[in-house]
Amino acid sequence: MAQVSIEDQSGETTLITLRIARYNPQKDDSKSFMEFEVPAQKWTTVLEAILDVKKNFDHSVAVRYSCRQATCGSCGMIINGKPRLACFTKISELNSNVVTVEPMNNFPIIRDLAVKFERLFDTHHKIKPFLIRDDTELETDAKEFLQSPEELEQYIQFANCIKCGLCNSACPTMAMDSSFVGPQALAQAYRYVADSRDKGKNSRLKIIDDSHGIWRCHFAGSCSQVCPKGVDPAMGIQFLRGYLLGFRS
Amino acid sequence: MTQDEHKEGIKGMANPRRYGIERVAYILMRLSGLGLLGYFVAHIYETSNILKGRMGWDEFLQLTQTTEGHIFMAIVIAMCVFHTVNGIRVMMGHVGVGVGQPARPDYPYTPASQNYRHKIGIYSAIILSAVAMMYGLAVMFGE
Numbered sequence: 317m318a319q320v321s322i323e324d325q326s327g328e329t330t331l332i333t334l335r336i337a338r339y340n341p342q343k344d345d346s347k348s349f350m351e352f353e354v355p356a357q358k359w360t361t362v363l364e365a366i367l368d369v370k371k372n373f374d375h376s377v378a379v380r381y382s383c384r385q386a387t388c389g390s391c392g393m394i395i396n397g398k399p400r401l402a403c404f405t406k407i408s409e410l411n412s413n414v415v416t417v418e419p420m421n422n423f424p425i426i427r428d429l430a431v432k433f434e435r436l437f438d439t440h441h442k443i444k445p446f447l448i449r450d451d452t453e454l455e456t457d458a459k460e461f462l463q464s465p466e467e468l469e470q471y472i473q474f475a476n477c478i479k480c481g482l483c484n485s486a487c488p489t490m491a492m493d494s495s496f497v498g499p500q501a502l503a504q505a506y507r508y509v510a511d512s513r514d515k516g517k518n519s520r521l522k523i524i525d526d527s528h529g530i531w532r533c534h535f536a537g538s539c540s541q542v543c544p545k546g547v548d549p550a551m552g553i554q555f556l557r558g559y560l561l562g563f564r565s
Numbered sequence: 566m567t568q569d570e571h572k573e574g575i576k577g578m579a580n581p582r583r584y585g586i587e588r589v590a591y592i593l594m595r596l597s598g599l600g601l602l603g604y605f606v607a608h609i610y611e612t613s614n615i616l617k618g619r620m621g622w623d624e625f626l627q628l629t630q631t632t633e634g635h636i637f638m639a640i641v642i643a644m645c646v647f648h649t650v651n652g653i654r655v656m657m658g659h660v661g662v663g664v665g666q667p668a669r670p671d672y673p674y675t676p677a678s679q680n681y682r683h684k685i686g687i688y689s690a691i692i693l694s695a696v697a698m699m700y701g702l703a704v705m706f707g708e
Contacts, residue, residue: 341569397582397583398583398584419571421571421572421573421577422570422571422572422573423571424569424570424571425571431571469667469668469669470667471667472667472669473667473668473669473670474667476670486583486584488577488578488588488591489578490572491572491573491574491575491577491578492572492574492575492578494570494572510667534591534594534655535587535591535655535658535659536584536587536588536590536591537584537585537587537588537591537676537678537679537683538583538584538587538588540676540678540679541584541585541587541676541679542584543674543676544674545670545674546670546671546672546674546676547670548665548667548670548676548677548678550664550676550678550679551664551665551667551676551677551678552667554658554659554660554661554664554678555661555664555667557659557660557661558659558660558661561659561660563660563661564661
């Protein structure tokens with residue numbers, strides 16, 4: 317097998333302009349942008365470019381990140397106009413030498429690129445994101461709750477949610493309605509309603525059957541387009557609505 | 566909207582450029598809905614002129630027989646057709662028809678709910694409304 321050098325694998329290094337939104341709600345009246353020239357190779361991610369800026373130019377840039385592999389859901393931001401995970405977005409796939417990063421829309425800003433997740437977690441908790449049953453697997457003589465592969469298939473896609481908030485950032489209803497429960501929580505409501513082990517369907521449907529609940533979704537589908545884990549919240553929400561309208565049982 | 570909430574507001578909601586044809590359909594649905602609501606209010610005002618007798622009615626009706634009136638009516642036809650056809654698509658989606666089936670997602674994670682059936686529905690709504698508008702224009706200006 318031919319030896320491939322690191323240089324060949326990573327490709328040529330190009331200089332790109334990284335525009336980072338700076339905003340401190342404690343001090344600033346409005347958002348401003350700082351520009352940095354950073355090197356990027358074929359596999360360089362937006363997060364790596366931001367960390368390059370923090371290391372070599374300005375350590376004060378505020379950004380939340382952790383796993384760097386699209387698992388923790390921490391580094392969601394607006395990259396060239398669309399909500400994406402910074403660790404999951406390669407600069408080369410943006411087809412632009414100018415990369416603009418901004419904090420996610422529809423989330424209060426802590427500083428620069430870091431936003432508050434309290435509301436997302438509140439709405440997530442609101443839909444009771446756990447199995448509701450009278451019995452428990454922990455009882456000594458109880459058997460584990462069995463499930464067929466077909467039953468698993470009904471919800472496993474929705475269990476991939478990493479709570480990154482990109483869907484809520486892309487949602488046109490979230491852009492206008494501060495009380496809307498949001499696609500993340502609605503998709504998670506479906507995840508548990510569709511789980512054959514769960515017995516809390518009626519209580520969950522009651523929670524989302526609200527004027528700022530599921531009826532505010534107008535099936536624009538933007539949530540599904542930006543989901544980095546293939547959750548497809550729009551599909552889950554429509555199925556959930558089917559339960560409320562009597563088309564599913 | 567307060568800066569604290571960092572909501573995109575109407576500017577973000579009405580931006581059709583970022584999320585494909587589905588978002589364009591979403592915005593056209595809102596615009597056509599508002600347009601038809603405005604038309605219904607104007608229509609009630611128009612028909613109320615019958616209380617002024619035949620002369621008053623004929624006089625007001627002349628407003629719709631102008632070039633501007635014909636163009637306005639053609640736009641109403643387009644809005645009506647788009648709102649109806651796209652509305653049927655959305656209602657079917659709302660009950661889970663044509664939005665795909667849950668499955669283990671594979672990279673690059675193309676969302677099943679944004680499938681060709683709905684895209685065909687959206688393009689059909691746009692094309693049908695354009696055809697209906699042109700037919701309306703042909704009828705009104707062809708007299």
